[in-house]
Amino acid sequence: MMDNKFIFVLGSNFKLSLAELDNVLKYSKFKGKIVDYSANIAVVEFEDLHKNKHYINELMELQYLLGGIQKISKVFDFVHMNTLMEAFPSHIEKYRVVEITRNKILTLINNSLPKMFKRIKNESLFFAVSIYPNFYDEEY
Structure with a gap:
């Protein structure tokens, strides 16, 4: 189920970002767990954050707390x-x-x-993809 999965883009010191994220998920109101990670992202499953209609406000607060996180994105589907x-x-x-x-x-x-995008009907759409290296000192 993808409803409760989010991707967190980690900072240049990914180990510190992971430790910070893990600590916040365990000891704050944002209960969840890291289910997968790499040197540039962590996949997080929340217990109930996604059930709130306005969960985006919770994510904004969470991003403010997490200094080592670049971006947070909701997972809608998965392509192997x-x-x-x-x-x-x-x-x-x-x-x-x-x-x-x-x-x-x-x-x-x-x-x-x-x-x-709830209201897109017969309108133009700008779609962008962010690409990150495995490590920040590697070339893209």
Whole structure:
């Protein structure tokens, strides 16, 4: 279930950011747990924060408390890395496979957009992707 999952983009000292986040999740009103992490993000599941209609206000307060967190984002769905590699290979051998996989991803995006942007109907949409290196001293 994705309703209670959020991604936290960690600061340049990711170990310190993780420790700070873990401490806040254990000992504050923002009860939750880190379920996965890397050198640049942590995936957090909250116990009940997401049930509040105005949970965005809680996230703003949480971001204010967490000095080592760059961004917080809600997870609406998940695409496995293998699916992305199949959809966007460095060399295309079978375009039909690429096309089918890209269409699956496009369907997932189209199904997720109404959850993210409640009032978009026949309007333009600007979509951006943030890319982070594994470590801050590595090239992108």
